[in-house]
Amino acid sequence: MEAPIEQQVLELLREQGIEGERISQAFAARHGMHPTDMRALILIMDADRRGAPATPRALRQDLVLTSGAITAIVDRLEAKRHVQRSRESADRRQVQLRPTDSARSVAAEYFGALADRGREVLTEFDPAEIVVIHRFLHRMHAVMRDFDADGAGAAALADRGAGSAGR
Structure with a gap:
């Protein structure tokens, strides 16, 4: 699938x-x-x-x-x-x-x-599609840039560690 x-x-x-x-x-x-x-x-x-x-x-x-x-x-x-x-x-x-x-x-x-x-x-896409691609990439860049800045990265690692510790 x-x-x-x-x-x-x-x-x-x-x-x-x-x-x-x-x-x-x-x-x-x-x-x-x-x-x-x-x-x-x-x-x-x-x-x-x-x-x-x-x-x-x-x-x-x-x-x-x-x-x-x-x-x-x-x-x-x-x-x-x-x-x-x-x-x-x-x-x-x-x-x-x-x-x-x-x-x-x-x-x-x-x-x-x-x-x-x-x-x-990029020539394979029309201008409206390029705008959507740009918006997506811009948002993903912000997500990645801010991932550890807000503690999300450290919290995710801690959660994974706690979840696997009991296995």
Whole structure:
């Protein structure tokens, strides 16, 4: 018996996450980067695309790492010429992180074909369907982002542990 479509959608979404992680790890390995450095670079590039530089503080929050770990990551990314630090705001203590042209070029070279294929797939849907897809993905992103923030993740793990302890 086939699983309900809702379950299939959630399973495909999980599989998509796994494939995305695999692709990111392959990129990181190809360029001599640690997967966490890759995640940091993605966050820095995403912030740049939104028109706002990333900061070490934002990386600490997003990656849930210590300030020392973030400094080491940024040092490695800077050594590979993927990121540059600057102090552009009125508060000269505030470090801003921007991707270099080299990082953009390397990312476009590797991920460009994937982005092209994604745009190609979107042409199979009419605009109203794309709006629904966008709304769903936006909501799922919020659910995943907030999963541990509200304690749901810890509570779910505790519930599972208590349920299996009596077996």
